[in-house]
Amino acid sequence: MDKVTTVGIDLAKRVFAPHGVDASGRVVLRKTVRREQFVETVAKLPPCLIGMEACSGSHEWARRFQGFGHSVRLMAPVFVAPYRKSGKNEGNDAEAICEAVSRPNMRFVPVKSAGQQALLALHRVRQGFIEERTAVAIVATVGNARDFASGRQFAAWLAPGAAPELLGRQGTPGPH
Numbered sequence: 001m002d003k004v005t006t007v008g009i010d011l012a013k014r015v016f017a018p019h020g021v022d023a024s025g026r027v028v029l030r031k032t033v034r035r036e037q038f039v040e041t042v043a044k045l046p047p048c049l050i051g052m053e054a055c056s057g058s059h060e061w062a063r064r065f066q067g068f069g070h071s072v073r074l075m076a077p078v079f080v081a082p083y084r085k086s087g088k089n090e091g092n093d094a095e096a097i098c099e100a101v102s103r104p105n106m107r108f109v110p111v112k113s114a115g116q117q118a119l120l121a122l123h124r125v126r127q128g129f130i131e132e133r134t135a136v137a138i139v140a141t142v143g144n145a146r147d148f149a150s151g152r153q154f155a156a157w158l159a160p161g162a163a164p165e166l167l168g169r170q171g172t173p174g175p176h
Contacts, residue, residue, distance in 0.1 A: 002028045006049045008098025009042075010090045011058055017090035018042070019098045032090065043068050051101025053077045053093075054109040062111040073101050074109040 004020040007029065016038045020029030033041050042050070047069040052058045054074040062072040075097070083096040100106055112120070 002026070004029050004045055004048050006051070006098055006102050007042075007045065008051045008094045008096070008101060009061075010093035010097060011052060011055065011061065012090060015090065017094040019091065019094035020045070020048070021098060030091065030095075039064065042070070045070070047071070049073065049101060051075060051097045053080055053097060056117065059112045059117055060114075063114070066111070072111060073106075074111060075100055075106060076109060079107060 002022040005023045007018050007020040009019075010017045014035050016033045016035065018029055018031065018033065018041065019027070022028050029045075042065055045068075048071070050062075050065055050070045050072045052061065052072070052074055054076055058074050062074060065072050080093070080096050080100045083099040084092055085095070086092055
């Protein structure tokens with residue numbers, strides 16, 4: 001087998017599809033690997049450039065592969081899609097990733113540490129709580145709006161002391 005210089009890996013839950021090329025761009029590695037053999041397969045490769053689509057799991061894999069001496073680059077999936085030659089499957093995705101990672105103008109995502117990922121997860125949980133609280137407040141507001149006979153009454157409840165043009169001439173709800 002010729003020396004692999006660049007590998008594109010399509011990550012999945014159970015089956016991984018590494019696609020490797022040598023310095024001249026000739027395909028020297030194209031196979032499907034089960035999860036149990038995946039780390040061992042990558043560890044046996046000579047130090048090379050590995051490309052993967054960025055996702056939460058790819059950061060963990062990138063840290064492992066860097067431990068084996070590989071140079072790892074992560075890319076947003078939207079930047080990999082134009083390099084896919086035909087239908088979407090593991091092999092074609094891995095080939096597209098391999099092609100994209102070798103492009104000089106490709107934009108890469110920095111590999112996050114475990115601490116950075118934990119902090120990001122904390123921020124996402126917090127944002128979810130905020131969105132949930134906002135949704136509950138909106139539902140409550142809409143429920144309260146149904147209790148009012150007119151839009152002016154609702155405006156008076158929503159913004160007490162609002163401008164008289166919203167509420168009527170004398171600052172009280174109702175027709176004038």
